[in-house]
Amino acid sequence: MRFRISALAALVIPAALAAQQPATAPANPITQSFRAVSGRFGGFLMAAFDSIPASKYDYKPTPVQQSIGHIAQHLEDANYQLCVLMGGSRGPTTARDSLADTVKAKWPKDTLVARLKASFTFCDNATAKLDDARLGDDVAVGPPSAGRKATRARFLFLFATDLSEHYAQLASYMRLMGMVPPSSLPRR
Numbered sequence: 038m039r040f041r042i043s044a045l046a047a048l049v050i051p052a053a054l055a056a057q058q059p060a061t062a063p064a065n066p067i068t069q070s071f072r073a074v075s076g077r078f079g080g081f082l083m084a085a086f087d088s089i090p091a092s093k094y095d096y097k098p099t100p101v102q103q104s105i106g107h108i109a110q111h112l113e114d115a116n117y118q119l120c121v122l123m124g125g126s127r128g129p130t131t132a133r134d135s136l137a138d139t140v141k142a143k144w145p146k147d148t149l150v151a152r153l154k155a156s157f158t159f160c161d162n163a164t165a166k167l168d169d170a171r172l173g174d175d176v177a178v179g180p181p182s183a184g185r186k187a188t189r190a191r192f193l194f195l196f197a198t199d200l201s202e203h204y205a206q207l208a209s210y211m212r213l214m215g216m217v218p219p220s221s222l223p224r225r
Contacts, residue, residue: 065169071193072164078200079157082112084219085207086153091146098213105210107142108203109149114138115199116156120163122176122192129155160196 063069094106172190179185208218
């Protein structure tokens with residue numbers, strides 16, 4: 038009996054002590070946290086846009102608010118503009134990109150969703166190259182002749198804020214249309 042207790046203690050005590058040791062910190066905790074938050078809201082946004090019927094893409098609660106289509110095209114444009122500053126090369130552009138936002142907002146749902154998804158992929162690739170050591174780097178903003186600079190970290194915050202604000206906007210629209218936003222659905 039003593040042998041069993043000694044053997045059990047020899048196995049359990051080291052495991053218990055090891056469990057109390059602090060875990061090794063991730064290599065880039067700030068950028069990892071950022072990717073987790075932006076990935077969460079990006080996923081909610083894509084799920085929301087996918088679930089909203091195409092016939093509702095011109096919906097806006099009041100005349101002065103953005104339509105759902107306008108939010109989608111705005112997010113696509115903002116994603117490319119912000120993520121290039123986080124380390125991505127210039128995003129792909131076509132002649133259609135120079136059209137007015139009001140025109141792009143009326144594109145079909147499948148076009149808007151595909152373009153938005155591509156912009157999130159672009160951002161995923163740009164942020165995958167980013168590490169905490171580069172967050173304090175200055176990046177040029179505005180026209181090249183302006184000479185303005187801001188830290189790269191600023192654009193991480195702007196990107197995450199933009200996603201969360203527009204998700205809240207879209208979630209409100211969905212509730213007004215009698216839909217349940219993705220973040221309120223039961224977890225699988």
